Amino acid sequence: MKNNGLTQVVTAVSLALAVVAGTAHAQDLPKLEKKDRYKVGFSQMESNNPWRIAETQSFVDTAESCNWDLISTDAAGSAAKQVADVDSMIAQGIDVLFLPPREEKPLIPAVMKAKAAGIPTFLVDRSVDPAVAQAGRDYVAFLGSDFIDQGRRVAEWTLENFKGEQGVIVELEGTTGSSPANDRRKGFDDVMAQHDNMTIVASQSGDFARDLGRQVMETLLQAHPDVNIVYAHNDEMAIGAIQALTLAGRKPGEDVLVVSIDGTRDALQAIIDGKMGVTVESSPFFGPVACDVMERYIAGEEIEPWVQVQDRIFTAENAADHIDEAY
Ligand code: AHR
Numbered sequence: 001m002k003n004n005g006l007t008q009v010v011t012a013v014s015l016a017l018a019v020v021a022g023t024a025h026a027q028d029l030p031k032l033e034k035k036d037r038y039k040v041g042f043s044q045m046e047s048n049n050p051w052r053i054a055e056t057q058s059f060v061d062t063a064e065s066c067n068w069d070l071i072s073t074d075a076a077g078s079a080a081k082q083v084a085d086v087d088s089m090i091a092q093g094i095d096v097l098f099l100p101p102r103e104e105k106p107l108i109p110a111v112m113k114a115k116a117a118g119i120p121t122f123l124v125d126r127s128v129d130p131a132v133a134q135a136g137r138d139y140v141a142f143l144g145s146d147f148i149d150q151g152r153r154v155a156e157w158t159l160e161n162f163k164g165e166q167g168v169i170v171e172l173e174g175t176t177g178s179s180p181a182n183d184r185r186k187g188f189d190d191v192m193a194q195h196d197n198m199t200i201v202a203s204q205s206g207d208f209a210r211d212l213g214r215q216v217m218e219t220l221l222q223a224h225p226d227v228n229i230v231y232a233h234n235d236e237m238a239i240g241a242i243q244a245l246t247l248a249g250r251k252p253g254e255d256v257l258v259v260s261i262d263g264t265r266d267a268l269q270a271i272i273d274g275k276m277g278v279t280v281e282s283s284p285f286f287g288p289v290a291c292d293v294m295e296r297y298i299a300g301e302e303i304e305p306w307v308q309v310q311d312r313i314f315t316a317e318n319a320a321d322h323i324d325e326a327y
Contacts, residue, residue, distance in 0.1 A: 029140055030118040032096060032298045040068040040294075041089035041119075043110070045102035045126075046077040048209055049236045050264050054327035055125065055284035059098065062287030066294070079106035086110035090117045097121040098290050099139075103177040104129045111139050122293060124286050127179040135305035140297060143289050143307045147180045150261050150280045151187025153313060154231060157278045158259050159195060167195075167229045170220050171203035172213050172241060174233035180282075181205070184233045184261060201227065206237040213237025217244035232260040235267035235279055242275050252276065263314055265326035271319040281311040284327070 032038075042059045046052055056072060063070040071089055075082035079102045089097065090113060097114045099121055101107030111133050114121045121139040135141050158167070169192065174181035185203070192198045202220045206213035213232060221227065221244060230245070230252075232238035238260035242252045252258050253275040260267060263281040270276035286309075293307055314322060 029136070030115070030120045032120050032294070034298055035095070037067045037069055038095045038294075039093060040070050041086070041092075041094035041097045041099075042070060042072045042124075043082055043085045043089065043097070043099050044072060044074045045079075045082055045100055047074050048077065049234070050266070050327050051234065051236070051262055051282070051284045055100070055286055058285045058287035059290065060287075062291050066287075066291035068291075075102065077102070079103050082107060083110045083113075086114060090114060090119060094119060096294060098124050098286075100124045100126050101128050101179075102126070103175065104179050104182070105132070105177060108133050115139065120297065122290065124290065125180075125282075125284070141293065141303045141305055141307050143286060143293060143309070145282050145309045145311050147183030147282075148187040150282060150311060151184040151189075151233075152191055153187075153280045154184075154259050154261060154278060155188045155191035157280075157313070157315070158229060158231070158257065159191070159198070161277060162229060162257055164228055165197060167192075167198040168224065168227050169198060169200045169229040169231060170217070170224060170227045170241075171200055172206040172216060172230065172232040172237040173203055174205065174208040174237075176205045176207075178208075180261075181208075181233055188231055198229075206232070206240065208234050208236060210236040210240040213240030214244045215240075217241040218248070221245070221248050221250075228256055230256060230258045232258070234282075235260050235262035235264040238276060238279070239266050239270065242270060263312070263322070263326060265323060268314055268319040268323040268326050271314060271316055272323065274316070277315070279314050281314065283309050283311060 044056050073085035097119050108128050115138055123142045125144045127142050201224045204216050206216045230241045238258050245252045250256050258276045260279045261282050263279050267279045
């Protein structure tokens with residue numbers, strides 16, 4: 001508490017410097033010349049869930065129509081491998097890099113190496129620590145959702161639809177140190193902190209994975225058998241939690257409200273089946289967005305630092321209308 005004043009001053013000064021630095025160096029970003037075809041690098045972080053697979057497929061599907069020779073890698077859940085994958089793509093002479101950084105800090109060296117190699121880089125779906133690397137200075141732009149708003153929207157829907165009096169909440173967090181885990185937690189927790197009848201009794205990482213989500217839920221259920229709301233940072237962990245709750249004799253959708261983010265096919269089906277309340281969309285379909293922003297960059301347009309994706313919300317009212325387009 002003693003350092004609060006100093007922290008605020010340091011933060012304000014850092015932000016001011018950051019803004020100045022971002023403006024001063026925007027013109028130094030590597031340019032992209034007009035060519036018939038482009039060697040495009042897409043560095044995927046892992047392929048252990050439908051969201052990641054849909055995102056990679058979106059780049060593959062976009063490649064031909066956007067004149068890309070796509071080099072796609074899979075870091076299999078390792079930030080170190082993702083940095084090495086980017087090194088390898090730089091060595092192969094990519095013209096442009098699309099990078100979903102697994103975690104906020106460990107992927108900064110990859111961003112800086114691409115910049116040093118003269119390769120324009122776009123961060124896709126996740127971001128890096130803005131205190132160190134910034135859009136308009138170290139990379140061109142971030143293409144993605146507002147993760148804080150996603151968490152906030154889940155919280156607001158929960159407040160409107162929870163039938164009990166006292167909410168006993170378990171939160172299943174995404175990958176520790178990743179931007180969606182940090183931001184989805186902030187968005188949800190800040191809203192819930194304003195409501196005395198809502199208590200988050202446990203918050204633990206399930207690494208955005210179904211099986212880990214199930215295991216973490218099993219453990220947390222033993223410590224908190226009175227849980228009546230589960231907030232998962234993605235649908236895969238929500239489905240894992242539903243499995244754990246069911247095995248423990250609980251009735252997801254009846255005595256436990258399960259809420260989440262993404263919009264996968266399994267989540268929409270769980271909503272239709274009455275086992276899940278809501279999923280706020282987080283679109284994985286970045287291929288067309290990447291193509292559009294790259295063409296604008298080639299044409300010399302100034303790219304906004306955050307190319308924001310708009311997300312829908314899926315509930316019992318509309319899940320059946322959208323399940324056929326889900327992944
Ligand atoms: O960065 C987006 C998140 O990452 C998605 O919610 C999740 O399913 C994925 O692994």
